[in-house]
Amino acid sequence: MDIAQQFSAANNQDFLLSGRPLRIEDYAGSEEIKLSQNVSLTDDDVFLYSADLNILDHLDDVFSIATYHNQVIAQKYRMKRDYYKGRHYDIIHREKKPLNKPDSRLVINLPKKLVNTFNGYFSGDPVSIKHQTDGSGDDDWNDKIQAWLTECDYSDVFSEWAKQADIYGRSYLYAYLVEGNLNFTVSSPRDTIVVYDDTVMHNPLFGIRYSTGDGEIIPTLITKNANYVLEKKDGTVSVTNADVANPRAVRKSDMYKFSQLPLIEFAEDDERTGIFDDVISLIDAIDSVLSAKTNDISSFADAYLVIKGVKLSEEQLREIQDNRLINLYLSKKASFTNDTSIQPSAEFMTPDSNDETQENFLNRAIDLVYQISQVVNLNDSSMGMSAQAISGVALLQRYQPMQAKARTKALKMDKALRQLFGILFNDVWRESSLKVSDLAFDHKRSIPHNLAEEADIVQKMNGQVDDVTKLGLFSGIDNPEKAVQRLKDQEAEEADLVAPQLQSYLSDQKKGGGVVDNPAAGTESYPATGQSGQSNGPTK
Structure with missing residues (x-):
């Protein structure tokens, strides 16, 4: 059963972060799920496989990895996706207020704000990719590279690739052939896995993409040479896209020969931490406090009118409701008490609002969300100033935390792009003069500048x-x-x-x-007068 349907974690932040939660019960029974003895899982939710084994000889391990991923790790990704879209578990799963009290449940979608702000800063201007050597043919190759990227809609694909890394902590790019041409698309980590070898280098070995039709795991094994669509019936694993003439091979349409794995991971950082993973507890608290403030406002609107010292008749109650006028006086006949010292009075009974305390908490919590996530709060009042009125140094200081985060992410993206271009240069274009080590990546940041300065x-x-x-x-x-x-x-x-x-x-x-100046000779020339007896030279 999906975790979103059966429980609300005691601490969503503990559950969402990569690795095993401190509250084991938040795994919701997943302790019964075991990985194969050939597979291990790091604290960063990275699958490792024995470098001495061939996965094609152990297809059961593919199902072991895919099942564990679907029932444990993918649950975190589903919750992250819900938080990004605006479904915040803590406030939505809160118990209902008793006695029909106001029960507002406001969702303040800060996760989307954080992701879209940082992704717009990081990939608002697409990365510039150039091949730079001492040779004279770089311009021609760069034109060809740019044409290929444009044909693949790289600016949109790379932006989505980076955004998914912000949400989930990782994302994947899947490269494939179309009529001999290389193309690529984004693949979500909710149903995609890259498995690395267990050496110190952690080289990518194979990938898995799976679906869960009719509750069954249907995985596709992705290697450097082919895609294998698998199914498991009665404990037996078979390849459904096998070649009829050669059962140990797959259809030619699913075969290729790449020097590198065509499933490429883009990690947000080494810990695979999404941009709002470590501030989710603050976001839950902000939802709760703002909902409480809304409940307070509703309570004020539903305040009770208390009348002391006099008993009102039904007719007087109607007059108060209709005319909104109260005229109270002491009357022993109408009073419910003979104590004449009690004077009639009327007031509304309302709870204390604690508005100042709530506002101070909200300001501090929202500020901490942006500080910890290293994202600039563009709604800060000081950020509303014109960039022309702020010095360049001041702008850089405000964007420095986000710049540091973007630089780290850019290094991860460059590493992933070299894997993509390695396939393009070596296996598709087959051009030995092109080397991924000669590629230069220029990441433009969407930051305002003081152009006058x-x-x-x-x-x-x-x-x-x-x-x-x-x-x-x-x-x-x-x-x-x-x-x-x-x-x-x-x-x-x-x-x-x-x-x-x-x-x-x-x-x-x-x-x-x-008279004409001769710019070339730097001298002056004088025309002849045409009169006899006069010199053609200058007169003195």
């Missing part, structure tokens, strides 16, 4: 450094080298346009007899 710095650098270095200080220029070259080309074009006009001007001056 940067332009002033660039102007002050005139004569101090070369043009490429100088323009590299301006964030509005992506490629300083090309900018300098475009400037030179523009000057050359302008010179070509001016040259005919200058030549025409010089010709007109000669015909008209005017």
Whole structure:
């Protein structure tokens, strides 16, 4: 049974983090699920397999891994997905208030805000990928690489790849062939696994993608050479896409030959921690406090009117309800007591709101959510200032925690992309001159800049450094080298346009007899007067 349907963890944060929760009972009976003796699981929820074994000879292990993943690890991912979408378990599973008291259950979707803010910062501008060597053919190869990436819609795929890593702590890219061309798509960790060898290098051995139709695990084993669709009946494992002529092989359409595993993991960090995993307890508390504040407001609206010292008749009660007017006076006849010292009074009975305490907690909790997750709170009042009014140093200081997190994530993405391009260069294009070690990845951050301040710095650098270095200080220029070259080309074009006009001007001056400066010779020329007895030279 799905964990979301049968229990609410005592501490959702303990349950969501990678590794075994401290509350073993939060596994909801999964202790009965055992892995094969050939498989081990790290504290970061990474499956390891013996490097000395061939998985094709132990297909039962595929079912062992897929079953454990579906019933234990995937439960965490389902909860993370629900929190991202706005289904927060703690507030939704809270017990109902008794006696029909107000029972608001507000969901403040901070997980989505954290993920979308950081992902927009990290991959709002797609990573730039270039092959850089000392050879002269890099421009042609880079054009081909860019054309391939564009054809595969890489900006959208990479953005989704990075977003899923934010949510789950990891995500996968699946590379496949279409009519001999390499393509790739994102694969969710909710139903996808990469298994690594048990050596110190932890090299990827094989991958598994599975579905759960009719409650049965239907796995697909992904190796470097082929995909094997498996089924298990009466304890016997068989390959359903086997080649009829060769039962030990699969259909040709499911065969390929890659030098690396085509299922590529992109980890948020080594611990596979999602961006809101370690602040989920704060998010639950914020939901609870804001719901309580809403209940307080409802309680005020439903406050009871208390009238002391006089007994009201049915007619008086109706008049109070209709006219909203109370006129109370002491009357022994109408009073329920003979004590004349009790004076009539009326007041509303309402609970204390503790509004200041609640507001202080909310401000502190929301601030801690952003601090611990290392995401800039763009709704902070100080962030509402114009970027032109904030110095570049101040902007960098505010974005520094998120920059540090983004740099770590960029290293993980670069490592994953080298695996993808290794398949492209070696197995599809089969071009020995292309090496993944020569790839350069440039991650542009979506951060506001004080352009006026940067332009002033660039102007002050005139004569101090070369043009490429100088323009590299301006964030509005992506490629300083090309900018300098475009400037030179523009000057050359302008010179070509001016040259005919200058030549025409010089010709007109000669015909008209005017004095013309000769720019080339640096001297002055004087036309002849055509009158006899006068020198053709200058008069003194």
